[in-house]
Amino acid sequence: MAGAIIENMSTKKLVIVGVILLFFQAFSFMVGGPTTAVHYLATKCVDAAKNHQSTKWFMPWGPNQCEKIRTFDEAMAKKIEANNIVFAVHIPLPNMEMSPWFQFMLVILQFDIAFKMHNQIEDGALATVDVGLAYRDDMLSEWTEMAHSLEQRKLNCNFTTTKTYENEGRYYECELLPFMEVGSVAHKYYLLNIRLPVHERKKINVGIGEIKDIRLVCIHQNGGFTQVWFAMKTFLTPSILIIMIWYWRRITLMTRPPVLLEKVIFALGISMTFINIPVEWFSVGFDWTWMLLFGDIRQGIFYSMLLSFWIIFCGEHLMDQMERNRFSVYWKQVGPIVFGSFCLFIFDMCERGVQLTNPFYSIWASDVGTELAMAFIIVAGICACLYFLFLCFMVFQVFRNISGKRSSLPAMSKGLIFRFKFLMLVTLFCAAMTVIFFIISQVNEGHWRWGDHTVQVNSAFFTGIYGMWNLYVFAIMFLYAPSHKRYGDQSSGQCIISDTGANSGEDIQLTTTITHVDGPTELYKMTGKEAQE
Template sequence: VWVSMKTVFFPIVICVMLWYWRRVKLLLRSPTLLEYMLLALGCALTFLNLPLEYLTLTFDMPFMLLLSDIRQGVFYGVLLSFWLVFAGEHLMIQDGDQRNGLKCYWRHLSAVVVGCLSLFVFDMCERGVQLRNPFFSIWVSDVGAKLALSFIILAGVSAGFYLLFLTYMIWRVFMNINIKRCALPSMSSARRLHYEGVIYRFKFLMIATLLCASLTVIGFILGQVAEGQWKWDEDLEIETTSAFFTGVYGMWNIYIIALLCLYAPSHKKWPVENNDQNTGEEIEFARLSTESNEMLSLTAFARKTATD
């Protein structure tokens, strides 16, 4: 099932990503941080979708399990980093010259990097050694089993804290946008309708983000729990767990494809309005982007609150 899904999603994601980046490069400005992060997320998903399993039909690839774990780890790292930047860009975490860089997010992203490196080291302790000794297991010795179990518990707790922190950031984004909506009645009808439509779409996207993050964290914890010999065979629910993982994998692809489509510049032209009517709102929304990307214009709309 996974190989067939990878075969279907791999060319689709590549086509959508190339279409997205082509529209971004058509703009007269340099890409924003959010656009770069979306491109990185699309590349990570493409790396995960690459159906390398077909090569095992011809070649002997004993490192396939390790490579699969590395690909999933890279995707986890980019996805978790993207969500932090995605929420932070709508909270005006960055200021001034740092507005289009990752420097202001180093505290958030360093925790993700440390967690991914820890997972990589833990994986190499078993998968890496199994390349030379296929019968090796870290769960055989008492010390190894205790260390592995402690690491799994710590990883699950860390994933739970990440989800709580991301939920808090998304809640702040909602509060930020609700406060700024008070300025909509003073705007012209065309621009007010424009922002109201984008806000409704954005709220739906943020709820989908929170749902996707919740299922991802649950899937990660279930994946860690399923590892190891301390879970007895009679307690395993392979059908349920496999179905859940397959659903989460499909959700990742649909979610990221939707992001690439929604944040792709549309190159729409704003309607020409009376200059006197626009004067007040141009002062109020001086930093608002009236360019091609509707969702990025909402990013500027949300960030304006912190500036005020």
């Protein structure tokens, strides 16, 4: 029979392979590095234009810096209207420059609002922000507009002390607000000009309290970590591609057609290769703002393939299941996975798709969008947990099937069962880590939108999970490849342990799937004795 490598390789060699994979797994956790969060305080510039529609860009410092004021009291003394004040923020700080290695730029916003008895924040107050983003690649050239938008952000502020005249001047505690996200950092310098237009009749920026300052936090990937991350993907891409080609070549050397599990393993290798391909290298030289969206799509495809694979992988090892080696058997389990992945894609397009043209758009900016996003995160987390519980139930069924036959097996067969059980436990561990990573990434995505930049510490976990996926796919293709010692037998594609010593007449299938023959159901109904006849 055509046994797999996991059946025919010696225990010593398997241990060596396992230790090597464990070493690479530990290394993938160590290469993780944090993102960088830089704080900025907006400079108050004076726009002398009477129509408040100046096309001039206001620079907070440098040779052509704007006319500045320190406080709004100074503006009132000079009879400068609120509509003539522009909050200017230069990214990065003086004597520094941005780099394409930063990959993305996420900016969150915070208002410093002082309490005044005659100017309090109204319930449900909306701050209307007229914001423009410009860039340049040297300190002498003119600024080029990159985006301009009129956005609204709901203020969620609390005043922790008693609202009395004695407490005037104290600041509200306001939540951070999502402000901007750019999918690439292709230029050296960026400039934000923010206006808070006031219009009493149209109720624009009325009832938002007395804003004293605007603070921004700019979050981007650490440049050194990006280089390590690209190097990691560059190394893993040919590794998975080579093992995938080697695996499929061994399958095609068999005179029988490939069975379902072999096809699914190969498809898993293709999806892993797709997510591995380091197209991010091009983002260093090109202004590809769609890279974040493309990365989400690739990860969604891999999630869909990996979760489907685990269902089929466990199902094909259920010896009591009468029908196997047919994809249609698993449509009830795989269908919801594909549908859920499609919903993830639609949700992602609702935000990052729009951000391709308007980086200031955020689904978290409105109450409806926030409720929808939070509901989506909660439902996605619940579905991920339910999937893991169902997978645990399938693994339990597989172990129960094997345990019912183990007592009558010879010592060699019990050794193969141990290998198989260990691999199933590793699979369950990978599934648990994947579900945890998915939930954390979704929650962190929400926190990022709200400005909780402390989530940056999870990048080591991200590289560790990414390395785990690659090592798991590598191990599956290696261990389930047909052994070169068994090419001569073309009758089956499974490892069947026959308990001839105990004359039990039962066969146990451990690795790949059933023979690619007609009438698989009838084959499973036969006992070992009938099969010999």
